[in-house]
Amino acid sequence: MQAHDLPAHAGLRIDGARLWNSLMQLARIGATEKGGVCRLALTDLDRQGRDLFVAWAKEIGCTVRVDAIGNIFARRAGVRDDLPPVVTGSHIDTQPTGGKFDGNYGVLAGLEVLRTLNDNDVRTQAPLEVAVWTNEEGSRLVPVMMGSGVFAGAFTLDHALAQVDREGVSVRDALASIGYAGERVAAHDVGAYFEAHIEQGPVLEANDKVIGVVQGALGQRWYDVTIEGMEAHAGPTPMELRRDALLVAADLIRTVNRIALDHAPHGRGTVGWVSVHPNSRNVIPGRVKLTVDLRAADDATLLAMDRALREICAQAELPVTVDEVVYFAPQPFESSLVASVRESADALGFTSMDVVSGAGHDAVYLARVAPAAMIFVPCKDGISHNEIEDARADHLEAGCNVLLQAMLRAANAAVVGERA
Template identity: 75%
Template sequence: MDMQTSPATALRIDGARLWKSLMDLARIGGTPKGGVCRIALTDLDRQGRDLFVQWAREAGCSIRIDAIGNIFARRAGADDSLAPVMTGSHIDTQPTGGKFDGNYGVMAGLEVVRTLNAAGVRTRAPIEVAVWTNEEGSRFVPVMMGSGVFAGAFTLEHALAQRDAQGVSVAEALAAIGYAGQAGAAPAVGAYFEAHIEQGPVLENHERVIGVVQAALGQRWYDVTVQGMEAHAGPTPMELRQDALLAASALVAEVNRIALDRLPHARGTVGSLEVHPNSRNVIPGRVKLSVDLRAPDDAQLLDMDAALRAACARIAAERGLAIGVEQVVYFPPQPFTPHLVEAVRANAADLGYSCMDVVSGAGHDAVYVARVAPAAMVFVPCADGISHNEIEDADPAHLEAGCNVLLRAMLASAGVVA
């Protein structure tokens, strides 16, 4: 049966049930300020994983765990040989995390399964809900570890060997919580959708309910060292100084300008400064700073890279000192699959939800999955654009709307059997 003429188009998720799932999960690692601290591969993470697995099995799903600890809950399709239509996100949090980042995408996937079960809808292709390991990267690096291994961005061996600040490896931590699964090639995915809070203020500022995510911004991160000469703050005349902090301050302004010159989607941030010798009456001789540049396509990102390097050369010459630039991270821009993006947009409109095209400024598991499968994302607003914070919040009606769009988009890809 064509999904467009199927009674399945009348399906709506149970918003109260979705909210309850989120609140029940949030109790595991809940903080006094109302947030969640559930760090990857800790015992609290195990408890969260166990609860998801319990709920998924109660919903009739089979469970598969891979060697990096990713969990896949599978609802069988009429033709189980077809590649699954997958959704999901992560349930690990920042140390001062909230209830919705990542958790919403997992609970929304579970709610899709529960809704299909309650309505007796059978999909042609299987449906899977993924819980990706260590998305946040607050205990182990690299970030987005589980989806990165799945997509081949880095090897399983590399990921398993990474250690936290106490020297515990990923392999040891997985074994300790009972989620060291079976190695093997990642299976094919027919389509992947990820529902997520926006983690920024755009949707709220534009009073839109659904963000139709076009792409994730590419990122280039740099370590920059400004080398001047420390000297006594009193005897050294202003015109004879090689003040590294003064030069670094000019560079901070340049990073801001580079992004402002490339609106609307370019981003430029200096998030860290280390001043040496950091003494009240010594002219700073060395400053190390981080630079984070983001853009929606590689051409613009490379243009920003060139502008940064030119600014460093000019400031160094003007100030009579040296500036070294080392790129330390590169995430290429990741466009999402046009027909899946259009499915999100069309279903949002069909359901009567206001929507707008957006880009993701943050990394998500969907960014890696999109390297190996058709993929799209559904954004909903979060209060004041705040995330990675215990006060992170979202409107239950918006979460319900995003999950309804997710349900419809997944059904369009999976097909419905009469």
């Protein structure tokens, strides 16, 4: 630490224009007519994006390694190169109608941090790495967050390699065909992990803040629900003799919303998909299927929401079956790293607020095996997974400067030292 407790290099700033230009250059690979990007995981476009990143990383003297699930690690040596690295990163695969910033921002912000340190001849105690995690989106191949999931042991490498896309191409073959099937090695220790990302939601914009200090990721429980009624003609069937499955579904949709509101501020409940049978204008629906997505910041809340849902379904006027299909545990981030993100934003003079990540990110898996934190910046109208996804250059620059400061703090002292 310097005098007055200011971290070393507190005056360092990244090059916002260079960051923006890199984002725009990467966005050309798989660019869509509507201004978005379609660069599905493990396609030739993904290879082109990876090659560009690798070329940029090598340009600034990084060593580049690829693991067996195709994760790329661009490493900048530390003064004490035996220390576990401070890692940042994200993904460069996109949704079929994705945008320029989701994932790509986290990778290129990491690269910009390394470029800035090079430009200023700054060395860090711990080594730094920028990771490109394979197949975060899961659009072509599931499970989602595949590369970080293997790294964190959420599922096995062999399980991931065996998955196939709709054409029957396996992850194993796709990795080989693009030249990114790397060494089969154990995941390496990570001293600290940071991930910068567009928020993909409307909270920062609604609160007019530049930096989201992410406390953790919501836990998720997903359900398939089926309501069994009796199909009948809308005309000849009086109200009192109906067994209308859609009516029970309507009550359930409203109830899912109420359950979320009952568990404010972070409880979330969504019915996103509905299928009505026979779905005919003058036939009373005999069967309705729908999905329920419940999220909460802690497991006790999520369980209370689960119980409320099941209770309502059990009390419905018609038979309702509830099948849970997905469970992601809530994942709090490391409090010292979260504090470091907040302090960096404050020191840089950016407005900030505590937020939660409602969606999954590679950082959520990394948090299982390393101290981790995330930095959110606003995106226009909260829109993501859409070709019109947009973000302001000054916000992206701000987030990257926070990332720089947080990585410097971690690499030079506190967290790494404590855990090493």
